[in-house]
Amino acid sequence: MHEVEKVFTSHWGAFRLRARGGRLTQALPLAADPDPSDIARAVPAAVHHRSRVARPSVRRSWLEGRPGARAGRLRGREGFVELPWDEALDLAAQEIDRVRRDHGPEAIYGGSYGWGSAGRFHHAQSQVHRFLSCIGGYVSSFASYSTGAAQAIIPHVLGMEFLRLTWEEQNAWPMIAENTRTMVMFGGVNRKNAQVSMGGVTRHEVGGWLERLSRTGARLVNVGPQRADAPEFCEWLPLAPGTDVALMLALAWTLEDEGLTDRAFLARCATGYERLRDYLTGAADGQPKTPEWAAPICGVAPERIRALARRMASTRTLITVAWSLQRARHGEQPYWMAVALAAMLGQIGLPGGGVGFGYGAIGGVGAAIRRLGGMTLPQPPNPVRDFIPVARIADMLLDPGGRFEFNGRVMRYPDIRLVYWCGGNPFHHHQDLGRLSRAWTRPETIIVHEPWWTATARRADIVFPATTPYEREDIGRAGADPFLFHMPAMIPPVAEARNDYDIFAALAARLGEAERFTEGRDAAGWIAHLYERFRQQAAAEGVEVPTLDELRARGWVELPIAGAEHARVPFARFRADPEAAPLGTPSGRIELFSERIAAFGYDDCPGHPAWLAPDDDLPAERYRLKLLSPQPADKLHSQLECALADAPGARPQTVRLHPSELHARGLRDGALARVFNDRGATLARVRADPGVVPGVAVLPTGAWFDPGPDGTDRQGNPNALTRDLGTSRLGQGSSAHTARVEIAPLETAAGG
Numbered sequence: 001m002h003e004v005e006k007v008f009t010s011h012w013g014a015f016r017l018r019a020r021g022g023r024l025t026q027a028l029p030l031a032a033d034p035d036p037s038d039i040a041r042a043v044p045a046a047v048h049h050r051s052r053v054a055r056p057s058v059r060r061s062w063l064e065g066r067p068g069a070r071a072g073r074l075r076g077r078e079g080f081v082e083l084p085w086d087e088a089l090d091l092a093a094q095e096i097d098r099v100r101r102d103h104g105p106e107a108i109y110g111g112s113y114g115w116g117s118a119g120r121f122h123h124a125q126s127q128v129h130r131f132l133s134c135i136g137g138y139v140s141s142f143a144s145y146s147t148g149a150a151q152a153i154i155p156h157v158l159g160m161e162f163l164r165l166t167w168e169e170q171n172a173w174p175m176i177a178e179n180t181r182t183m184v185m186f187g188g189v190n191r192k193n194a195q196v197s198m199g200g201v202t203r204h205e206v207g208g209w210l211e212r213l214s215r216t217g218a219r220l221v222n223v224g225p226q227r228a229d230a231p232e233f234c235e236w237l238p239l240a241p242g243t244d245v246a247l248m249l250a251l252a253w254t255l256e257d258e259g260l261t262d263r264a265f266l267a268r269c270a271t272g273y274e275r276l277r278d279y280l281t282g283a284a285d286g287q288p289k290t291p292e293w294a295a296p297i298c299g300v301a302p303e304r305i306r307a308l309a310r311r312m313a314s315t316r317t318l319i320t321v322a323w324s325l326q327r328a329r330h331g332e333q334p335y336w337m338a339v340a341l342a343a344m345l346g347q348i349g350l351p352g353g354g355v356g357f358g359y360g361a362i363g364g365v366g367a368a369i370r371r372l373g374g375m376t377l378p379q380p381p382n383p384v385r386d387f388i389p390v391a392r393i394a395d396m397l398l399d400p401g402g403r404f405e406f407n408g409r410v411m412r413y414p415d416i417r418l419v420y421w422c423g424g425n426p427f428h429h430h431q432d433l434g435r436l437s438r439a440w441t442r443p444e445t446i447i448v449h450e451p452w453w454t455a456t457a458r459r460a461d462i463v464f465p466a467t468t469p470y471e472r473e474d475i476g477r478a479g480a481d482p483f484l485f486h487m488p489a490m491i492p493p494v495a496e497a498r499n500d501y502d503i504f505a506a507l508a509a510r511l512g513e514a515e516r517f518t519e520g521r522d523a524a525g526w527i528a529h530l531y532e533r534f535r536q537q538a539a540a541e542g543v544e545v546p547t548l549d550e551l552r553a554r555g556w557v558e559l560p561i562a563g564a565e566h567a568r569v570p571f572a573r574f575r576a577d578p579e580a581a582p583l584g585t586p587s588g589r590i591e592l593f594s595e596r597i598a599a600f601g602y603d604d605c606p607g608h609p610a611w612l613a614p615d616d617d618l619p620a621e622r623y624r625l626k627l628l629s630p631q632p633a634d635k636l637h638s639q640l641e642c643a644l645a646d647a648p649g650a651r652p653q654t655v656r657l658h659p660s661e662l663h664a665r666g667l668r669d670g671a672l673a674r675v676f677n678d679r680g681a682t683l684a685r686v687r688a689d690p691g692v693v694p695g696v697a698v699l700p701t702g703a704w705f706d707p708g709p710d711g712t713d714r715q716g717n718p719n720a721l722t723r724d725l726g727t728s729r730l731g732q733g734s735s736a737h738t739a740r741v742e743i744a745p746l747e748t749a750a751g752g
């Protein structure tokens with residue numbers, strides 16, 4: 001048997017994949033990628049892992065007692081019965097039909113958050129949303145775990161959607177490399193995160209751009225709790241997490257104090273500065289936001305704050321902010337205050353100046369590229385209007401009919417009877433998994449499509465085995481990437497796995513909506529249809545795209561849409577003439593005070609950016625460490641975890657702390673420990689790291705949640721410990737990065 005090799009793309013980039021005799025054998029880097037990700041290496045072992053779902057599976061007591069919620073408390077605690085496809089599809093269709101008939105489609109939650117896999121047609125979220133819209137509708141979700149608070153606050157401040165800002169109004173790397181002299185990076189610009197981008201990033205260039213910028217003599221300052229959030233050649237300004245706003249306020253106070261504020265820019269392009277200034281100087285609340293005030297809060301010495309403020313005012317400065325800062329309580333504030341600080345410097349609209357978010361958070365941010373229309377599955381209108389901010393899922397399930405506030409509205413949680421999940425892992429991504437486990441007992445039925453027996457699949461009633469991208473044909477293309485991929489089926493479906501599309505088509509037929517869902521096409525027909533539409537759109541914009549047959553033959557191509565010529569100066573037109581090119585805010589200007597937000601009357605998001613002291617519910621004396629749960633370096637979220645966890649000693653996951661914190665707790669480097677708080681506990685292996693500020697524990701996400709008999713997670717999932725509370729009533733985003741914990745050696749672990 002000979003080996004075949006094809007090029008695949010994925011959220012972590014393109015790679016060469018080899019197969020022999022129906023099995024994947026090896027994943028290798030692609031020469032076109034200057035800095036390929038290692039994540040792909042785990043693909044063959046994961047695809048053929050024993051934890052694949054082999055056949056449709058129905059939870060035992062659901063099968064016996066259906067329909068009804070009686071046995072919901074047994075979810076995740078009992079076995080499954082494997083059924084033939086037709087029987088399992090019949091059961092699922094009957095149950096969906098029962099719920100939509102008896103309770104209406106607003107009793108079905110199809111928000112189904114998650115990344116799933118790359119590939120334009122077999123895009124799990126698009127498939128499940130299309131299916132549910134076709135059969136009557138579903139309760140949807142708004143925004144993301146990535147940028148929930150940002151998506152709420154930025155339109156109030158800059159008058160545009162956050163995603164539009166990200167892709168169209170931020171400095172691209174060539175613009176930065178040429179013009180920026182000081183880059184102040186809150187949360188760093190992280191090469192580990194830049195490995196990943198939605199739909200893929202083929203040339204990993206973020207590290208290269210930072211190097212280039214540094215070689216020009218520009219100063220790069222990583223402000224944050226971890227040295228490793230930026231390359232070694234960057235300066236590190238250690239800062240306690242969750243305190244960036246205090247530092248930003250002190251920088252702003254210094255600008256004001258030393259006459260460095262750009263008054264002319266503020267007068268022309270911003271509104272509300274007087275209100276913010278009264279807050280800065282203390283005229284409003286009696287507390288001037290001086291460097292001496294900020295120093296004990298954020299841990300940065302007053303002289304260093306003053307020096308940084310002067311440098312920022314005297315050179316072309318770009319302020320960058322990681323997405324992590326807003327995945328925390330009051331996460332709206334650092335985003336708003338970063339804009340305010342940039343406005344005071346007066347460089348918004350100048351090449352390489354101003355403010356930008358999420359550089360390095362995903363690889364595509366800052367790519368100089370001409371945006372083309374996508375290649376997306378068409379979505380019929382969803383007849384149900386109800387939605388939740390995505391991270392409020394446990395609140396919704398625990399409190400049907402309950403009232404909540406969101407961005408100026410008062411809303412109610414729907415009464416959900418059926419949850420449908422496809423392409424996401426809530427028992428990876430949600431906070432306070434103990435609480436989610438309680439909420440998860442409420443629905444009458446939970447249906448999940450998964451390739452693997454993840455924590456979520458194990459807590460479902462009906463599990464349909466889904467194919468992975470290597471078992472089906474697809475097209476790969478990402479909006480911030482110039483490459484286009486044809487991805488053939490490399491191996492037959494593992495065991496009885498089927499494509500999400502085929503599962504939905506079979507259900508739609510049973511529910512009388514086959515024609516609406518499929519439009520008479522099979523998967524190959526859809527791929528040809530979507531591809532041809534994309535090709536025509538591109539042609540209309542003057543970009544020539546090969547035919548599908550040509551792409552099949554070549555495997556992958558680069559489209560002529562990338563390069564420095566596609567880098568524009570963001571906000572240039574607005575800066576030149578704010579009357580003629582106003583922003584979409586009520587005032588048409590950058591809003592440093594928002595009448596609209598002030599009118600909401602939220603104490604957790606007032607009318608101007610403010611320092612809101614952390615309000616964690618756990619006592620700091622008992623739980624002395626702040627827990628950070630960043631994205632894992634070696635994988636995407638919980639994906640491929642099964643293969644990585646097999647390495648001897650790999651689990652439980654490693655938690656890193658400053659050596660002084662180990663010493664204070666009698667912990668040996670490498671020892672097993674218990675990380676705990678009032679919400680839960682997990683095992684973890686301890687690692688000393690002088691590149692972590694004292695007072696912080698860093699435990700990456702992605703271990704498969706696996707609580708033992710006493711409830712302690714055995715794998716090292718930080719969401720056993722995080723708090724399930726919105727960022728504020730404005731954004732209601734995930735506040736994963738605000739949590740307190742304590743750590744004890746395993747042998748003598750007490751408390752929790």
Ligand SMILES: Nc1nc2c(c(=O)[nH]1)N[C@H]1C(S)=C(S)[C@@H](COP(=O)(O)OP(=O)(O)OC[C@H]3O[C@@H](n4cnc5c(=O)[nH]c(N)nc54)[C@H](O)[C@@H]3O)O[C@H]1N2
Pocket residue numbers: 113114115116117122124145146147327422423424425426428429430431449450451452454466467468469500629630631636637638639701718719722736737
């Ligand atoms: N504590 C803490 N928690 C966090 C975060 C944090 O910073 N701290 N970050 C949050 C963020 S930003 C995010 S985006 C989320 C990520 O959360 P998720 O996106 O839910 O995480 P993934 O592990 O990527 O889950 C995708 C699932 O889809 C499955 N899958 C892959 N391909 C297919 C397919 O073709 N079909 C089907 N049916 N399934 C497929 C995978 O096996 C996997 O189980 O986590 C959030 N959670």
Ligand SMILES: Nc1nc2c(c(=O)[nH]1)N[C@H]1C(S)=C(S)[C@@H](COP(=O)(O)OP(=O)(O)OC[C@H]3O[C@@H](n4cnc5c(=O)[nH]c(N)nc54)[C@H](O)[C@@H]3O)O[C@H]1N2
Pocket residue numbers: 145146147186187188190192193194195196223224225226229239240241242243244322323324325327328360361362628629630631632633634635636637737
């Ligand atoms: N390898 C890999 N890359 C990924 C992903 C993955 O799963 N694996 N997931 C992707 C996804 S979905 C997303 S949304 C992005 C997320 O991108 P981010 O949200 O930016 O990433 P995080 O890893 O949560 O955090 C990055 C760093 O921010 C720092 N940080 C945390 N809190 C604070 C704070 O309060 N202040 C400051 N100054 N710094 C702080 C931490 O030290 C952390 O290492 O990553 C993407 N990239």
Ligand SMILES: [Mo]
Pocket residue numbers: 144145146147
């Ligand atoms: Mo994310």
